[in-house]
Amino acid sequence: MSNTDFVLAVEDLTVSFDGFKAIDSLNLYVDKNELRVIIGPNGAGKTTLLDLICGKTKASKGSIKFKNEELTRLPEYGIVRKGVGRKFQTPSIYENLSVFQNLEVSFPRGRGVFGALRFKCNAEVRERVQSVAEEIGLAEKLHTEAGLLSHGQKQWLEIGMLLMQDPELLMLDEPIAGMSVRERELTAELLQRICQNRSMIVIEHDMEFVKRIASKVTVMHQGKILAEGSMDKVQSDPKVIDVYLGH
Amino acid sequence: MTPAMTSLKDGLLKGGLGSLLILALIILVVFPLTLDLFRLNLVGKYLTYGFVAIGLVMLWGYGGVLSLGQGVFFGLGGYCMAMFLKLEASDPETTKIQSTPGIPDFMDWNQLTELPFWWKPFYSLPLTMIAIIAIPSLLAFIISFAMFKRRVGGVYFAIITQAVALVLSVLIIGQQGYTGGVNGMTDLKTMLGWDTRTDSAKYILYFVSAGLLIVSILLCMWVQKSKLGTLLLAMRDKEDRVRFSGYDVSMFKVFVFCLAAALSAIGGAMFTLQVGFMSPSFVGIVPSIEMVIFAAVGGRMSLVGAVYGALLVNFGKTYFSETAPDLWLFLMAALFIGVVLAFPNGLAGLYESHIKPWIARRVAARKASVTPRTPAAPTPPSTSLSSSAPPAAPARA
Numbered sequence: 001m002s003n004t005d006f007v008l009a010v011e012d013l014t015v016s017f018d019g020f021k022a023i024d025s026l027n028l029y030v031d032k033n034e035l036r037v038i039i040g041p042n043g044a045g046k047t048t049l050l051d052l053i054c055g056k057t058k059a060s061k062g063s064i065k066f067k068n069e070e071l072t073r074l075p076e077y078g079i080v081r082k083g084v085g086r087k088f089q090t091p092s093i094y095e096n097l098s099v100f101q102n103l104e105v106s107f108p109r110g111r112g113v114f115g116a117l118r119f120k121c122n123a124e125v126r127e128r129v130q131s132v133a134e135e136i137g138l139a140e141k142l143h144t145e146a147g148l149l150s151h152g153q154k155q156w157l158e159i160g161m162l163l164m165q166d167p168e169l170l171m172l173d174e175p176i177a178g179m180s181v182r183e184r185e186l187t188a189e190l191l192q193r194i195c196q197n198r199s200m201i202v203i204e205h206d207m208e209f210v211k212r213i214a215s216k217v218t219v220m221h222q223g224k225i226l227a228e229g230s231m232d233k234v235q236s237d238p239k240v241i242d243v244y245l246g247h
Numbered sequence: 248m249t250p251a252m253t254s255l256k257d258g259l260l261k262g263g264l265g266s267l268l269i270l271a272l273i274i275l276v277v278f279p280l281t282l283d284l285f286r287l288n289l290v291g292k293y294l295t296y297g298f299v300a301i302g303l304v305m306l307w308g309y310g311g312v313l314s315l316g317q318g319v320f321f322g323l324g325g326y327c328m329a330m331f332l333k334l335e336a337s338d339p340e341t342t343k344i345q346s347t348p349g350i351p352d353f354m355d356w357n358q359l360t361e362l363p364f365w366w367k368p369f370y371s372l373p374l375t376m377i378a379i380i381a382i383p384s385l386l387a388f389i390i391s392f393a394m395f396k397r398r399v400g401g402v403y404f405a406i407i408t409q410a411v412a413l414v415l416s417v418l419i420i421g422q423q424g425y426t427g428g429v430n431g432m433t434d435l436k437t438m439l440g441w442d443t444r445t446d447s448a449k450y451i452l453y454f455v456s457a458g459l460l461i462v463s464i465l466l467c468m469w470v471q472k473s474k475l476g477t478l479l480l481a482m483r484d485k486e487d488r489v490r491f492s493g494y495d496v497s498m499f500k501v502f503v504f505c506l507a508a509a510l511s512a513i514g515g516a517m518f519t520l521q522v523g524f525m526s527p528s529f530v531g532i533v534p535s536i537e538m539v540i541f542a543a544v545g546g547r548m549s550l551v552g553a554v555y556g557a558l559l560v561n562f563g564k565t566y567f568s569e570t571a572p573d574l575w576l577f578l579m580a581a582l583f584i585g586v587v588l589a590f591p592n593g594l595a596g597l598y599e600s601h602i603k604p605w606i607a608r609r610v611a612a613r614k615a616s617v618t619p620r621t622p623a624a625p626t627p628p629s630t631s632l633s634s635s636a637p638p639a640a641p642a643r644a
Binding site: 085117 | 470473474475477478480484485487488489490491492493494495496498499501502637
């Protein structure tokens with residue numbers, strides 16, 4: 001497999017569950033500083049693709065290279081430490097901890113057992129928590145228990161937890177699901193701000209939202225890439241229309 | 248006082264230092280002054296279970312990993328201590344009637360003619376003390392590393408720990424010549440020539456035990472306060488989020504399992520010293536489950552509460568078995584079921600949710616009604632603290 005300039009190069013990726021190929025010989029390339037949106041009908045394999053990249057699911061075949069480093073053989077925490085962050089579909093935050101603690105725990109230092117025992121929440125950590133909290137609009141809520149936040153705020157908090165790690169590749173799985181109109185707008189603005197200096201992959205269903213944020217869209221269907229390109233080009237593609245509108 | 252110091256002090260108080268002081272006062276001052284030596288020795292024995300209970304608070308309460316095999320580590324610590332004491336009690340002079348003098352009596356009864364090589368390090372007290380911590384921790388490491396790296400958890404892990412408890416107790420009973428079998432190791436007399444059976448020795452061992460327990464609680468509080476403590480709580484809540492934040496989740500569980508094992512082992516060693524023997528009846532499944540009951544009754548999120556749990560359940564056990572020998576097992580079971588059903592967070596949870604607000608209300612009412620002419624009466628909480636409702640570290644979850 002050749003080396004490339006891409007931040008992420010997925011080649012010939014296949015995963016099968018009991019013979020069912022959820023991802024089938026898929027190729028995907030993401031540029032540096034690119035915000036890529038992946039759309040596709042239910043069961044297209046979008047979430048599975050993210051699972052494969054972040055190591056949650058092991059590939060049956062193929063390669064995933066992040067900055068020319070093979071990820072498929074790394075453990076999950078190793079992939080994260082290389083600079084790949086992943087947000088889950090349902091908000092995954094620590095409900096019993098405060099917003100501050102949620103962010104503090106995500107700070108990428110003291111990640112080993114003894115490192116964590118020695119970890120000190122110094123000025124640098126506090127500043128970082130503060131700036132991330134401002135970014136995600138939760139600066140006023142730092143000492144609120146995370147479980148008490150609204151659904152939208154929980155989604156932002158999880159994005160903030162990823163920002164604490166300053167990943168080079170950030171993957172978001174349906175970040176606006178369940179959000180109000182206003183929250184969607186704020187989230188779109190947030191994503192546009194945070195995609196500076198990093199690559200992002202966003203899975204989304206909401207077409208209005210996709211139009212707002214995406215420059216390039218990938219359409220997946222049955223574990224394969226169906227179409228790729230600008231939103232307008234993809235939307236006028238007859239294959240895409242066929243998949244979305246049924247047979 | 249600088250703001251930093253004030254916040255540190257607040258943090259420690261919030262973390263249960265206040266309730267730890269009360270516990271220290273009770274076990275270091277109140278019990279020795281009010282109990283006769285026989286009862287105090289019993290309390291000392293119960294306190295050794297307190298080590299297991301605080302280990303379970305870390306492992307089960309904080310780490311979310313239930314172990315039904317803590318008796319294994321309690322027993323290993325106890326056996327390491329017993330081996331040292333047994334060797335000292337088996338000098339050639341006192342064992343000269345044996346066919347092989349100089350080896351422990353049970354070995355002689357089982358036709359062993361030579362001390363097994365792995366017994367030899369236990370001639371040395373420093374090596375024994377290292378072994379008390381190292382052997383149980385190593386076993387805990389092997390078990391937990393193998394399990395947690397494979398993502399075995401929850402009920403399956405609990406069952407495996409039970410199996411280990413069963414295996415070890417069967418092994419000890421079966422290997423009579425090496426372990427003393429079902430009788431255990433008995434007739435332990437002296438430690439480096441110091442007779443551990445005298446009254447003064449019993450007092451000293453009690454205080455050593457109680458002191459070590461306080462130190463262990465402080466150690467656990469420090470772990471809870473560290474990022475590792477926060478991570479444990481985070482893992483219990485959303486393990487995947489922690490994993491995908493760049494942490495090797497399994498190693499944190501391995502650490503807390505080893506910590507709980509080491510604490511249990513210290514308890515076991517102190518048990519052997521105070522009670523004067525060690526036997527497989529403290530290793531198997533039943534004692535291991537009893538140990539979980541101590542933590543559950545006391546409150547699995549509260550270190551101090553767990554110690555009260557260990558004391559209370561054992562007092563109850565002694566009391567019931569003295570007054571109603573036929574019924575005590577049923578009464579114990581009823582106590583356990585009742586506590587778990589009515590107060591899932593144990594006595595500490597009960598204190599947090601009921602007693603503490605009640606005290607706060609009383610104090611507030613008193614402050615409001617106090618006039619300069621009526622001197623303040625002694626505050627009511629002190630009586631309720633020592634008996635039924637332990638003060639507790641605030642549950643962090």
